[in-house]
Amino acid sequence: MTQPNPDVAIAQAHTLEPITEIALRAEIPPEALVTFGPYKAKVDITRLRGRREAGQLVLVTGMSPTPAGEGKSTVLIGLADALTRRGLNAAAALREPSQGPVMGIKGGATGGGYAQIVPMEDINLHFTGDFHAVAAATNTLAALVDNHVQQGNELRIDARRIVWQRCLDVNDRSLRGVITGLGGTAHGTPRETGFTITAASEIMAVLCLAADLEDLRLRLGRLTVAFTFDGAPVTADDLGATGALAALMKEAINPNLVQTLGGTPAYVHGGPFANIAHGCSSLIATRVALEHADLVLTEAGFGSDLGAEKFFDIKARHGGLDVAGVVVVATIRSLKYHGGDLADGVRNLARHVDNIRQFGATPLVALNLFTTDTPAERSFLRDWARDHGVALAECEVWARGGTGAEQLAEVLLDNLSAGSRPLYDPRHGVEASIATLATQIYHAEKVEYSPQALRDLAVLREHGWDRLPVCISKTQYSFSDDPAALGAPTGHTLHVRELIPRTGAGFIVALTGAVMTMPGLPARPAAEGIDIDAAGKISGLF
Template sequence: MTLENPDLAISQAAELLPITEVARRAGIPEQALIPYGRDKAKVEVSAVPQRAEPGRLVLVSAMSPTPAGEGKSTVTVGLADAFTLLGTRAMVALREPSLGPVMGMKGGAAGGGHAQVAPMEDINLHFTGDFHAIQLANNTIAALLDNHIQHGNALDIDPRRVQWKRVLDVNDRALRQIVIGLGGPSQGTPREDGFDIVVASEIMAILCLSTSLTDLRRRVGDIVVAMTRSREPVTVRELGIDGAITLLLRDAMKPNLVQTLGGTPALVHGGPFANIAHGCSSLVATRLATSLADVTVTEAGFGSDLGAEKFLDIKARVGGLRPDAVVLVATVRALKRHGGAALDRLEDEDVEALQTGTANLRRHVENIRRFGLEPVVAVNRFPADTPAELEAVLAWAARQGVRAAVADVWARGGEGGTDVARELLAVMDGRGGEDFHHLYDPQDGIEASLTRIAQDVYGARGIQLTDAAPAALRRLQRNGWDRLPVCVAKTQYSFSDDASALGAPQDHVLHVRDLVPRIGAGFVVALTGSIMTMPGLPKQPAALRMDVDEQGRAVGLF
């Protein structure tokens, strides 16, 4: 095992079960499998017998992330293995990693240490081609839209008001704003354009929120790609290409079955980011898992202010889901960072900074309780954590009346997560999700929904519509789109739209610079602060450390 990349070494040393055995454990018949090699497969959901009453659903969220790392996916996987060890029939439902962070800075999304989904190399790279299909479907719409304008423009599309961007699954700041159609009349109509990253695409959101192939086609047809010169919306259905795009996405709609290193069945499907999209794995995978397992463990990206809020207000609303318990992942390192400790001093014992940083965790606990749910804090253990620091977190939780336990799943796999799993079972055996409710009613309008999220979840005193947002709100109201749920695109590092405001900032203003309708997805994206839907690469991207050895195995992947 190399010190440089223990996660990859652990994954490569693991002996994986045949995917047919994983399916048998999950209750998926072999005829429902579409194998992609020996250790992964797509699942034909219609061929899987499903029970009438769904199993319990555990949502994993976290405190506000820091560069120190929190390990939410690692805890999610470890908890699924912990439930398995406790004799509970469990499954895990995760998002697929994007090549943007894999090649950039954040890394993959397969977990880590002895709490991973496998085959880690495949999952973190091309996997079963879902992202490629989404990218192709998105860009096919763009190509056919420009082709329509080139050949007569029968729909009278205003080239200045095309709102459909192309996408790429790599961070590329040079493509954020471009000009296309240069070179004369035969090369198309010159206009401004741009690229988003694949995970921010409306196609990604649609795939993750669709309940069936029929629903997928309806949603694809509802996508608004542009406006006419008379300011009327133009949809994919009006372009006559909703069938073709659905065809390109047909196989991508099928969930992917893999396994944890502990042999627990795992569905890894869909991959929107929670800071610029709704941040949850696919609804069809979650429903499949809950129809098969007694306990399904799933995650939503980043903290309770981003992925969890969107899971509870968007995904749960669309899919009729009711979480039975919520986990908040915290680390000693992140607590100390939110308490003012310097990044290069996070391995030094500092109980005082940790206690100051609990203000951030307290806000996340309060957020989950606003939805009528009771969280369990999982303290994800790092090697440098001291007994005094771990005890300080548990003592703080006890004073708040919050169940908490240490999760040592990176080092010990499922065995290191059984204490957290037992706390979750206690919550679920109590009232569980009986009091769950959404935070806002979309029928109150976009401004009211945004204000409720800003005040109740972010601790803001209100919102301010800036730049293009006031005009965008008027367009939403004119077209009857202002009664949709709202998906806030915001920095993950702070409750505010200022990434440097750590801890639990209060009475700030949420600056909303644009409101983008995603009619096929069924929500409106609110762009706040300086958040980008096409990230850039860091000065030293992770790709510089990657290679392949003579046996064809990955090197430097994390």
């Protein structure tokens, strides 16, 4: 039997409040609550009564991580509980975990130690079925495309230019490239395709950017699935698939409500990765939280060069969101990883701090403490922050929960201010947008497009898609597209491999370097440490 991980053991020992009590605290009316057992619920957005003035929004991001991450979600949850302990009406808005990292190397996305959202086993595994709905809609559309070609191909789809891929919420490198339709004419048209992990699928992005069910339906209808022999795009609307897709997503569009260990309401909805997707929880959940809380903490995946940039340039731009504060999570472990010693490693943190300032926001560094951190190392970071005019607060949320973030909460409240903005104007074209990100956020010297990317660029221009915002898929470990270039590299080249129009989501995905939209498992997957006993008690989750 696998020994219990401290995270899951702490979560299982906690006495949860009924979700109906959490909903009352969150000012969600009973008629809008759709319960999934005693501790989980969906919020029916059609039955909400919004309030007149929205609360303030705080974004939690981080420096470039180590492979194990730096505890952004843990810090966010502990900070939310610290604010609740101060008597504030606070809420958290986070992404749903993907089973890829849960079964892979990084683990779940429910925080850790005494700063968790619960029930952590449910949230980290099947939760309320949103990921399954996204996969069902994605794969239904793929089947309808193939069936249309098989049944006479009235739309004259060029099978060589079907761009819609199936998805699966598993890290499975064997599915990156597959051939379908083998076995003879009765089994379809043979063609090369592949799978995307559900978290990076376009329907996941659509779910997270939709304003309501009507907007979701419009976005689903605009999904580009293929091109005709004449080069014209074919959409889900053209296939008559939109209604079925919307029906599959009917419940998934409603945000999920759970709780932190400290009893703070937490909206957990949508789960796009930030290294290969746009990295933010749903706009709907954020708006619901803002309409029912005075201070809302939300997160964007990985560092400021990925999740935070996409938050400002995609989610906040589309949703009209203003950010009152930004917390940049740092650890001494990551500083050493990116520099060997603190003096060199702090250059990475400084770059992330400068990035946040470019969006008009004031960064606050949260130093997430580990037991291995020495007094001298902590003193070095405090001195660096003072000398560079950066607000910094230490926190010990894993070990102490909300009580370990009291100083962070105080400093945050003293540094709230409005006026955030996107970095670039997409009307200047996708090349200009990528150049701005490459030079100002990544500190690259130039951008280099592959022959395929240049062909993609011509297609974008032909169909008027080149003025959409850009979602750059890039390694999370470096400001460059080379994961081995740690620290704060400058003067490098950003290599753009492909440009993929996501016409439903409303952005262009730029694949850079060797990044893949279907990850693989490590040599020792986390799944090997997960177990369940005869009584149904799960162990090994983290």
